[in-house]
Amino acid sequence: MNARYYEITFKHILLPVWISAYRYRDxxxxxxxxxxxxxxxxxxxxxAWKIAGAVMLGLIVVAVIIxxxxxx
Numbered sequence: 001m002n003a004r005y006y007e008i009t010f011k012h013i014l015l016p017v018w019i020s021a022y023r024y025r026d027x028x029x030x031x032x033x034x035x036x037x038x039x040x041x042x043x044x045x046x047x048a049w050k051i052a053g054a055v056m057l058g059l060i061v062v063a064v065i066i067x068x069x070x071x072x
Contacts, residue, residue: 019031019033020032024045025045029044030043
């Protein structure tokens with residue numbers, strides 16, 4: 001078999017992707033944003049205090065709504 005290739009070219013593909021990283025409390029977090037769809041993937045730091053606060057706030061809101069419904 002004798003293969004010959006003529007006029008070999010290549011094309012650059014420009015993808016709208018943003019890649020970044022940041023350091024928070026001595027740990028590096030990397031993330032990527034697809035600029036076309038807006039999809040974000042990567043890691044992020046979690047705050048246990050903020051999560052617990054959001055859960056407590058949600059429970060308080062539900063309790064107030066239930067209290068108003070029962071005392072009407």
